[in-house]
Amino acid sequence: MTIVDPKTERPDQADLDKAADRPEDADQWTAKIRTAAVDALPPQKLLPDRQPAYVASWIYVFGVATVAALIVVIGTGLVLAVFGPNWWHVSPTGLFVNSLHLWSVEVFMFSMVIHLWGKFFMAAWRGKRKATWITGVVSFLVTVGAAFTGYLSQQNFDSQWISTQAKDGINSTGAGAIFNVTNFGQMIMWHIVLLPLCIVVIVGIHVLMVRLRGVVTPFPAKGESPGGDSGTPVATGAEVRA
């Protein structure tokens, strides 16, 4: 078996494919994980080029817009992180980047809320999509926390006001002992490390679950039997195999 192509000096893909599917390696954890992942989300399902005909509404755009805005939020946040928390207070360029960060958050939250309401009115949890719904709600909550800690990390009057107002609510739950909203150092670490990490992970899981289960089908039309020709209603999970 030729593992390295002498012309390109790179591994030959065909040989790698053969090497990857050897029966004697089937018990490997790596092989099992790869097989399970490809079975669950084959490339055509992960990045489909066709969608059911009912996916024809502007409401579907807001999910993609939310992810697009999240990338702008992270990108502008990275620029602010590179120059440090004081930069935007003293530099016109920094202030503009902060403005981009602020408005990308507003667009992100707006898109996400529209997406959430849209999915609510579609009852998008139907057909074994409950976990998709829950991860969506959790990602909304985490982003509210991320935006909140962002406001606390601004080092201006807004931060002072919001932290001194919010402390009472947080303290009432007992969480104030651990999560001190008046501690700038703690809040900025939550804002730029912990919560973004959570958001990326949860949103990633959410998007994968959407791809796994597909887009929820419409409610049956009036007079239309959900069971089709047989007239026997049947509960189903994933509707299609892409």
Add this chain to the structure above:
Amino acid sequence: MSADVPTRTARRFKVDRDAVAWKGRYEPYDLAKEFLIAFVVVCILVGGLAVIFGSPDDTPVTLKSWSTADAVGFASTTATELDGTSGTGTYGPPYNLNGTTAGKLGPINPATWLGVHHPIDTANDYVLGPLSTLPNQPAVQAAVGEYKSATADQQATWTTAYEKAVADAKFTNGKLIVPAGDYGPVAAIVAAETAMARSGALDGALLSSRQFYGTDYTKPLLFIADGDYFASLGAAQHLSGDQWGMMNETGSYPGQAWLWLYTLWYQVGPIGSSDNADIMVFSIMIILTALLALLPFIPGLRSIPRWTRLYRLIWRQHYREVEQEAGNPSGSPPLRTTGDATVPVPA
């Protein structure tokens, strides 16, 4: 559209829980292109909003700026910090054990569960401690010593008298003028504290960290929040609790509009005016959040989308096609199964 494939887990179809299998047609849908277009539109939108509106950056309040702008108010608050009757002094956990400002639900008081984690003794941390660090001020040190060595009753007598008198105080020619009275060393202590704050030295002295680098502003922030000056600035910027509070931002910016439901409860009379408003609002929000997350499991709530029928607006094209098909069963069916991507998968 049908779900006529028998499944291993065949169970009664519930329209608000289950979805039918799609056997209709599939249309080309370029996700990557859609994403790129969305990204460009978002960039243009964000860039435009940033250029037109910018972002707020109001200067923070410092103990120096407060005591300079409102020396009498600062002195008045300092007196309450000295005798422990300020908002922070009577707060309770996690700052001290002197109150239950955060409120409780009947016998349940979560604020106390983890105890004091950010200890603040307002007399020592805000007043006596910082003044003790002043060099070459024997009169101030003597006043501090006299106050510390007095009995609690004597201290209370002095501070109570001073707090009544300071309401009529004036600040003239760099000095705090308080009507004459028996305040013991309190007048000298408050005057020295005011002078220290106006010099800017108190801001540095109150940073919680004992190291060179500090990022914890809990102590100075709570001191500032105890005064009326800070509250008046917030009210002027429409930020008070009865003005939908912290969901707003300085200026005319949208702020954290997504916190509207949280802030709403503070506008509801019996809740907003309750001593236990904070824990009540948080409890309500925890319950509502749990309901939202677990909505797919809750009969009744999960039926709301079907009852409101807004889904027909979202899928109006689909329902139009279904109705056309029903009205013209012998014609060309708009719903046709094409390609190999329409195989229902059993649950």
